[in-house]
Each structure stands twice: as structure tokens, then as C-alpha cells.
Amino acid sequence: MDVRQLRYFLSVAKCRSFSRAGVELNIAQPALSHHVANLEAELGVKLFERSTKGVTPTECGETLMRHAETILRQVTKAAIDVKITSAQPSGTVSIGLPTSISIGLTVPLLHAVEARYPAITLKIIENHSGFLSEWILAGRLDMGVLFDIDPASPFDLKPLMEEHLYFVAAPGSFIDGRESIELNEISGTPLILTGASHGLRHAIDRHENGIAFDVKTEIDSLVAIKQLVASGYGHSILPWGAIQGECAAGVLHAVRIEKPKIKRKVYLASARGWPRSRAAEIISGLLFEVAGGLVADDRWRGELLKESGI
Incomplete structure (x- = not known):
């Protein structure tokens, strides 16, 4: 298997036709078919289903497509990087x-x-x-x-x-005038958090042992979470970088979480x-x-x- 074979195979797979791929590559269709047949023989699998309407990649063909795209992208990047090594970074x-x-x-x-x-x-x-x-x-x-x-x-x-996470509330809440809050004080407060697939949620859930987090709403949008907290709908746990603008503007109030700290x-x-x-x-x-x-x-x-x- 070489780069040329992968390039030919990928063109056929995307064009869904040997003839159209041959025009795109400027290569005769019999030669193109020969290269793909050799690739199938080398791998010991069928890469295309052939019909009067063209060709369709098999499951094995779809797998090779994903790898071929990545390999060819890296080959192109390597060539570009070699050419520009001595020049201005670009x-x-x-x-x-x-x-x-x-x-x-x-x-x-x-x-x-x-x-x-x-x-x-x-x-x-x-x-x-x-x-x-x-x-x-x-x-x-x-x-x-x-x-x-x-x-x-x-x-x-x-x-x-190692990033610290903060308890966030609307101005006028029970944390006004405070600089920190202990983790057990968050138990029972209504929280607006990201969903389980979010990296932020993983960091929070690691500290749930012994703490009864009251998750009122799950939203995979930090903009919506901050708007809901500012409206008084609930509280949240967020990193400082995501809220420092709103805290400076007085829209949100945030305090450190202590005993233990929530970090990631x-x-x-x-x-x-x-x-x-x-x-x-x-x-x-x-x-x-x-x-x-x-x-x-x-x-x-x-x-x-x-x-x-x-």
C-alpha cells in the first residue's frame, strides 16, 4: 500500500465512479481499476460494491477511507512543513x-x-x-x-x-459579602449544570460522594447557564475564566469553593x-x-x- 494507491482509492470512493475518478485524476480507467484491484488483493478484502450505477464503498472501504484521509492530510502537511522550515512560520x-x-x-x-x-x-x-x-x-x-x-x-x-471552580449566584443571594463557601453548604441549593458529557461536569461529579447536589436543570450552553443564574433561577459551578466578565460587571457573584476545593x-x-x-x-x-x-x-x-x- 502506498500513497498513490490511497489517493486513487479515495478519489474513486468520493466520486462513486471509476470513470469520473479517472477524469479527476487524469488517469485511464483500466489503470485506475488495476490499482484498486491490487489494493483489494493486498488487503484481502472487497473495498467496493460495483453496480451499473457506479460503485459504493463496503464497510471495509469506509474504514479505509477514514484512514486514507488522515494519512494523505499528514503527507500534505509534512511536505508543506519541510518547505517552510527555513522561512517565516506559516x-x-x-x-x-x-x-x-x-x-x-x-x-x-x-x-x-x-x-x-x-x-x-x-x-x-x-x-x-x-x-x-x-x-x-x-x-x-x-x-x-x-x-x-x-x-x-x-x-x-x-x-x-490546575483550574479552580467557583460557586456562582445572582447578586443579592445568600453568598453576598462572602469570599468562599464550603462544599457541604452547596448541598440542597438548586444547581444549573452542564450535561454528563461535559468535561466541566466530570470535575464536579467527582466530588459528589457524601454531597447531595440538587441538579435543577442540565444545559450544554454556558451562555444560557449564566443568564439563568443572573435571573435568579438557580446557582451554578463554573471556572473563573468563564464568568470574570459578568462578575466585574456586577451581573454575577462568585465565591471560592473550599473544604474541599473543586479543581480540574x-x-x-x-x-x-x-x-x-x-x-x-x-x-x-x-x-x-x-x-x-x-x-x-x-x-x-x-x-x-x-x-x-x-
């Missing part, structure tokens, strides 16, 4: 951010990239950490911010920080064993620099971690 870097991190990190990170590395195009994809981890391993993202990851997982991990470890993750472009390495370093600045400015609260702290 290229496209995709990074996945959970919403609770994206709220505070996206704007300063994009400004930093524009100011210092204008030839790098940064694509930020915001979603649940569960989806982001899948996309990183599939090669759809160069890297992503994930929480509480097992070091034995199939990621290359760079520990970023934040990592920058990439797929283990996959090469990263020079541009991706630069963005990785810049993200750590921007995160340090946010902590220094009290826009993100927690302890910065060193790589040896995994």
Missing part, C-alpha cells in the same frame, strides 16, 4: 477548545497570533471535550485543550494548569506519535504564554503547571 493550525476555556482564551490567543505570526492561520473549534478528544485522535485537530486526562491515554500531554487539571493534548508542524509547535508555546498572562491578570484562576507535574 500554515494552518487547528485547535479545539471547550466552551468554558474558549470564552476567555480565544480572543487574546488570536490577537497574539495576528501580532507575532501573521502568516499562521489559526482555526479554533469550540465543542465538548469528548468530541474534541475524538477529533484529535482522528487527525482532524492538531491539538486541543482537555481536562483530567489519564497519562496512559493515547495523547501527548502538556500540563497547563487542564492539558494541551495532541495525538501521540503524530508529527506536528512547526506552526503547530509555535502555537502550542504561544498558548502557554497567553495562559500565563491571563493568570497574571486574574482573568483565569488556578496554578500553572510544569510538564514534570503529570
